[in-house]
Structures are given as C-alpha cells and as structure tokens.
Amino acid sequence: xxxxxxxxxxxxxxxxxxxxxxxxxxxxxxxxxxxxxxxxxxxxxxxxxxxxxxxxxxxxxxxxxxxxxxxxxxxxxxxxxxxxxxxxxxxxxxxxxxxxxxxxxxxxxxxxxxxxxxxxxxxxxxxxxxxxxxxxxxxxxxxxxxxxxxxxxxxxxxxxxxxxxxxxxxxxxxxxxxxxxxxxxxxxxxxxxxxxxxxxxxxxxxxxxxxxxxxxxxxxxxxxxxxxxxxxxxxxxxxxxxxxxxxxxxxxxxxxxxxxxxxxxxxxxxxxxxxxxxxxxxxxxxxxxxxxxxxxxxxxxxxxxxxxxxxxxxxxxxxxxxxxxxxxxxxxxxxxxxx
Amino acid sequence: xxxxxxxxxxxxxxxxxxxxxxxxxxxxxxxxxxxxxxxxxxxxxxxxxxxxxxxxxxxxxxxxxxxxxxxxxxxxxxxxxxxxxxxxxxxxxxxxxxxxxxxxxxxxxxxxxxxxxxxxxxxxxxxxxxxxxxxxxxxxxxxxxxxxxxxxxxxxxxxxxxxxxxxxxxxxxxxxxxxxxxxxxxxxxxxxxxxxxxxxxxxxxxxxxxxxxxxxxxxxxxxxxxxxxxxxxxxxxxxxxxxxxxxxxxxxxxxxxxxxxxxxxxxxxxxxxxxxxxxxx
Numbered sequence: 173x174x175x176x177x178x179x180x181x182x183x184x185x186x187x188x189x190x191x192x193x194x195x196x197x198x199x200x201x202x203x204x205x206x207x208x209x210x211x212x213x214x215x216x217x218x219x220x221x222x223x224x225x226x227x228x229x230x231x232x233x234x235x236x237x238x239x240x241x242x243x244x245x246x247x248x249x250x251x252x253x254x255x256x257x258x259x260x261x262x263x264x265x266x267x268x269x270x271x272x273x274x275x276x277x278x279x280x281x282x283x284x285x286x287x288x289x290x291x292x293x294x295x296x297x298x299x300x301x302x303x304x305x306x307x308x309x310x311x312x313x314x315x316x317x318x319x320x321x322x323x324x325x326x327x328x329x330x331x332x333x334x335x336x337x338x339x340x341x342x343x344x345x346x347x348x349x350x351x352x353x354x355x356x357x358x359x360x361x362x363x364x365x366x367x368x369x370x371x372x373x374x375x376x377x378x379x380x381x382x383x384x385x386x387x388x389x390x391x392x393x394x395x396x397x398x399x400x401x402x403x404x405x406x407x408x409x410x411x412x413x414x415x416x417x418x419x420x421x422x423x424x425x426x427x428x429x430x431x432x433x434x435x436x437x438x439x440x441x442x443x444x445x446x447x448x449x450x451x452x453x454x455x456x457x458x459x460x461x462x463x464x465x466x467x468x469x470x471x472x473x474x475x476x477x478x479x480x481x482x483x484x485x486x487x488x489x490x491x492x493x494x495x496x497x498x499x500x501x502x503x504x505x506x507x508x509x510x511x
Numbered sequence: 512x513x514x515x516x517x518x519x520x521x522x523x524x525x526x527x528x529x530x531x532x533x534x535x536x537x538x539x540x541x542x543x544x545x546x547x548x549x550x551x552x553x554x555x556x557x558x559x560x561x562x563x564x565x566x567x568x569x570x571x572x573x574x575x576x577x578x579x580x581x582x583x584x585x586x587x588x589x590x591x592x593x594x595x596x597x598x599x600x601x602x603x604x605x606x607x608x609x610x611x612x613x614x615x616x617x618x619x620x621x622x623x624x625x626x627x628x629x630x631x632x633x634x635x636x637x638x639x640x641x642x643x644x645x646x647x648x649x650x651x652x653x654x655x656x657x658x659x660x661x662x663x664x665x666x667x668x669x670x671x672x673x674x675x676x677x678x679x680x681x682x683x684x685x686x687x688x689x690x691x692x693x694x695x696x697x698x699x700x701x702x703x704x705x706x707x708x709x710x711x712x713x714x715x716x717x718x719x720x721x722x723x724x725x726x727x728x729x730x731x732x733x734x735x736x737x738x739x740x741x742x743x744x745x746x747x748x749x750x751x752x753x754x755x756x757x758x759x760x761x762x763x764x765x766x767x768x769x770x771x772x773x774x775x776x777x778x779x780x781x782x783x784x785x786x787x788x789x790x791x792x
Binding site for chain 1: 765766769772773
C-alpha cells in the first residue's frame with residue numbers, strides 16, 4: 173500500500189511537467205485566438221482587445237498558467253471553437269470510439285504476437301521462426317497509413333468484403349442506445365445482432381491496420397525473451413525431471429519471460445495512442461485523434477491541449493499499471509518493499 | 512582497420528540480409544543525390560491531358576490527378592525525405608549524446624533535472640508530440656526537423672547516460688583523471704568514442720522512425736507542403752483515389768517509404784550484430 177502511494181506521488185511531477193509542456197506548446201501555436209473569438213478577422217482593434225481581456229490573454233504568461241491549472245483542477249479544459257462545446261465534453265463523447273479501436277487492435281496484436289513469438293522461440297530456425305522474423309521486421313517498416321490504404325484497396329475495392337471506410341457505423345443506420353459508448357458492446361446489450369455484425373465489419377480493417385503495426389515489437393520481444401529463458405539451466409532441469417512440456421513452457425518459461433514482454437506492451441500501447449491519429453484519418457474514424465487533428469488544422473488550440481493531456485494521462489496511468497504488473501509477475505523486483 | 516574489414520566481411524557473409532540492406536541504402540542514396548537529374552519528367556510539371564493514367568511504358572508508376580509522373584516524383588522525393596531524417600537524427604544524436612554523457616558523468620542536479628525533463632517528453636505519445644510541435648513552431652520543413660529531433664532525443668539521452676554511468680568509475684577513466692585530464696577531455700577523448708558504437712546503432716534504427724515520422728506528419732498536412740514531391744503527401748493525395756481503384760498514386764510512394772524504413776531497420780540490426788554480437792535476436 174505504501175508502495176502504491178509512493179508510486180502515485182511519483183506520477184505528480186511528471187503530470188505537472190506534462191501540463192507545463194502542453195501549455196507552453198499550445199501558447200506558441202500561431203494565430204491569435206482573440207481574433208477567432210471575436211468571430212471576425214476584420215473586427216476592430218478595440219473589440220479584439222476586449223475579447224483578449226475577457227479571455228485573460230493580456231495577463232503575463234505565469235498568471236495565465238495559474239488560471240489554466242486552476243481550471244484543469246476543476247476539470248475544465250476550455251471550449252472548442254469548432255464545435256462550440258466544452259473540450260472535456262467533446263473528448264468524453266469521442267473517447268469511446270478511439271478506445272474501442274485501440275483496445276480491439278491491442279487485443280488482436282497480443283493474441284497473434286505472443287503465441288507466434290513463443291512458437292518461434294520453441295523452434296528456432298523453423299518456418300515459424302522465419303515467418304515471425306519476417307513479420308516483425310516488415311511490421312515495424314509498415315507506415316500505418318500505407319497499410320490502411322492497402323487493406324482498403326484489397327478488401328473494399330478488389331474483394332468487396334469490407335464496408336466503405338467511412339467511420340464506425342453506416343451513416344443511415346440507427347446507433348444503439350449508448351451505454352458504454354463501445355458499439356460492439358452496446359449493440360450486444362441492445363440485443364441487436366445485425367448492428368453488432370455491422371459494427372464489427374467496420375472495425376476490422378482499422379483494427380488490423382493498427383495491430384499489424386503493434387505486432388512487430390511484441391512478437392520480437394516475446395521470441396527473444398522466451399529464447400533466453402528456454403536456454404537457461406532451470407528449464408533444462410525441469411526437462412530432465414520429466415515435467416510435461418506444456419507445464420515447462422507456460423508455467424516455468426513464460427512466467428519468467430513475461431517481464432520484458434510487459435515492458436514492450438506498455439511501449440506498444442503508447443505508440444498506438446500516437447498512431448491512432450493516422451489510422452483514424454485514413455478510416456474517417458470519429459475518435460479523439462481526428463478531433464485533435466481537425467482542431468489543430470483549424471488553429472483551435474484548446475482541443476489540442478486537451479487531447480495531449482488526455483493522451484499523456486492515459487499513458488502515465490498505463491505505465492503505473494505496468495509497474496504494478498511487474499510486482500505481481502515477479503515479486504523479486506521488490507517494488508512492494510521500496511519504490 | 513584490416514581486422515575491422517575482415518570482421519565486416521565475415522559478418523556480411525553470415526548475414527546476407529545486412530548486405531541487402533546496404534545495397535538498398537546505396538540505391539536510396541543514389542536517388543537522393545542523382546534523382547532530380549535522372550528522372551524522365553519534371554516532378555511538379557502538370558499535364559492534365561494524361562491525368563490518372565495507370566502504369567505504362569511511358570509512365571512506369573502511372574500519373575496522378577494532375578498528370579504528374581509518379582515515378583519521377585517518388586525518386587525526387589527521396590532527397591527531401593532522407594535529408595529531413597538525417598538532419599533530425601544527427602541533431603538529436605549530437606545534443607542527446609553530449610547531454611546524456613554529461614548527465615551520466617557529472618550526475619547531481621543536472622542529471623536530476625534532465626532526467627525529469629526526459630520523463631515528461633516520454634510521457635507523450637511521440638507522434639502526438641511531434642504534431643503539436645510542428646503546429647507550434649510553424650508549418651515548415653525546419654519545424655519537422657526540430658520536432659523529429661526532439662522526439663528522438665530521449666533515446667540518445669538515456670543511452671548515453673547509461674553507457675557513461677557504467678564507465679565513469681572504470682580503471683581507464685580513473686587513470687586518465689590521475690594523468691591530469693580535465694572533465695571535458697575525459698568526456699571527449701575517453702568516454703564519447705567508447706559509447707559511440709551503441710549510439711550509431713540507435714541512430715540507424717531512428718533514421719527509419721524519422722522517415723516514418725516525417726511522412727506521417729506530411730500525410731496529415733503538417734510540414735512539407737504540396738506540390739513538393741514528398742512520400743507522405745503523395746500517399747495522402749493518392750488516398751482519395753484508392754476507393755475508386757486507382758492504387759498506383761498512393762501505392763508507389765508508400766512502397767518507397769516502406770523500403771526506406773525497412774532498409775534502415777535491417778541496417779540497424781546488422782550494425783548491432785557487429786557492435787554487440789551478444790544481443791543478437
């Protein structure tokens with residue numbers, strides 16, 4: 173418990189740094205927000221000055237920062253000029269779409285990469301091993317936006333098996349009542365099997381695109397780590413003692429090989445949060461990435477700031493979870509004794 | 512030197528993939544250096560009478576919506592993409608290795624402060640950070656270079672710091688200190704050359720990321736602007752034609768991009784084998 177508290181406290185300086193970085197970066201953004209808020213480029217100087225005072229843009233930077241942090245603590249991320257809504261509301265509305273995509277892709281990547289890596293490590297030099305190597309080298313070289321387009325070309329244009337890449341749901345379909353915001357779950361809750369299939373068909377291509385990109389480092393690390401553990405003496409002993417193969421692989425080797433794999437999981441997840449922006453763009457997926465990108469191009473900085481903070485916060489939390497997972501997987505890391 | 516060369520030959524003989532990567536790198540660099548004078552068409556000259564033609568003998572990679580030759584554009588774009596990547600990686604390697612080595616060598620407040628700053632940098636998904644930085648610094652090629660350099664910085668800082676930390680108390684550093692070398696000389700003459708090989712391996716892998724990053728940024732409309740030939744922009748322009756089956760506009764620049772990244776990744780692996788044979792995976 174003390175460890176948990178200390179680890180949580182350790183997050184505070186990083187998050188503070190994140191807030192500072194997001195604040196400074198977005199204050200540097202070109203374009204005068206006061207002109208935007210005055211609703212006209214030709215507004216006279218007095219109007220702009222009034223708006224500037226109203227927005228607090230005439231104050232010194234440190235005062236602006238204090239006000240900004242105060243707002244943050246109250247959960248106020250400012251207002252989006254584009255949608256006219258509070259940024260926090262927009263982000264919460266769009267987050268499920270991104271989260272659904274990322275989680276499906278993540279699950280897909282783990283389900284393929286970890287067994288593949290294990291299989292490759294069990295038979296080094298075999299066909300599976302070469303396939304694993306090819307996949308992991310090609311996977312890191314594939315730009316997500318190119319893979320996405322390629323998949324669209326093959327499965328939508330050539331084969332016609334995939335639906336048009338226009339977002340999460342057919343624009344004429346009636347969305348299920350929002351409970352979790354995850355269409356795959358909501359349609360099931362509403363007992364709408366047709367809707368579930370439609371939503372699943374929409375998510376397959378973007379999820380595969382992201383999974384391909386996430387697969388590579390994961391498969392590679394699983395293979396390397398398993399290979400290292402399988403070569404060690406306690407595995408040889410276990411084998412010599414005639415333990416079952418399944419038991420050796422899963423409860424002896426995998427458990428010991430898990431630590432670097434979990435580290436890679438965290439890294440992959442962070443990369444996926446970034447890749448989201450590109451994949452959402454290619455598939456017209458209405459998530460937070462598209463929202464941030466549209467705002468960025470429209471010089472609407474509050475949403476961009478909110479998006480960066482959201483991503484960084486998610487990432488810091490993911491790292492926290494991973495640190496806790498370390499302690500569960502391998503009590504020797506001693507995280508519970510001293511942070 | 513002779514020994515190094517024979518080692519190189521030995522490693523390459525046992526690892527044809529690295530040889531392949533070197534050949535690919537030579538082709539890419541050739542395109543970057545000679546490309547503009549080799550290509551058959553002007554990469555930005557539009558000719559709407561031949562717009563959207565499929566690949567043919569006259570236009571190897573077809574033509575885009577404005578009748579520009581995709582092959583010429585792909586080849587010419589190599590120069591811009593590779594220069595951005597090289598500039599960014601060199602910049603971040605230069606700053607990161609010096610800063611990281613100083614952090615590992617002196618420790619103290621510099622180490623604490625810079626480590627914290629690195630943690631903050633790493634807390635952002637790197638592509639998102641690059642996006643925001645390019646937007647903040649102004650939509651230009653130099654911003655892309657700076658943004659790419661900054662997001663790669665933490666890797667060099669951490670690597671140089673770790674490598675210096677394990678060497679700072681070693682005998683030969685102690686000997687240099689006793690011999691009257693100042694801190695600057697120890698860092699420059701004894702530490703940096705020793706940590707350089709691992710930094711170069713990192714740089715090779717980072718070059719691939721830098722190319723991806725640059726293309727990703729221009730794909731979403733940041734950094735390089737049309738009509739400049741650049742792989743990311745070309746993919747973005749071709750994206751709208753994919754759903755109508757005109758694959759060549761996006762596919763060829765995409766393939767060039769993949770090839771470049773693939774080449775740098777293979778090269779990084781090959782270099783790692785030479786520098787540190789134990790870490791072969």
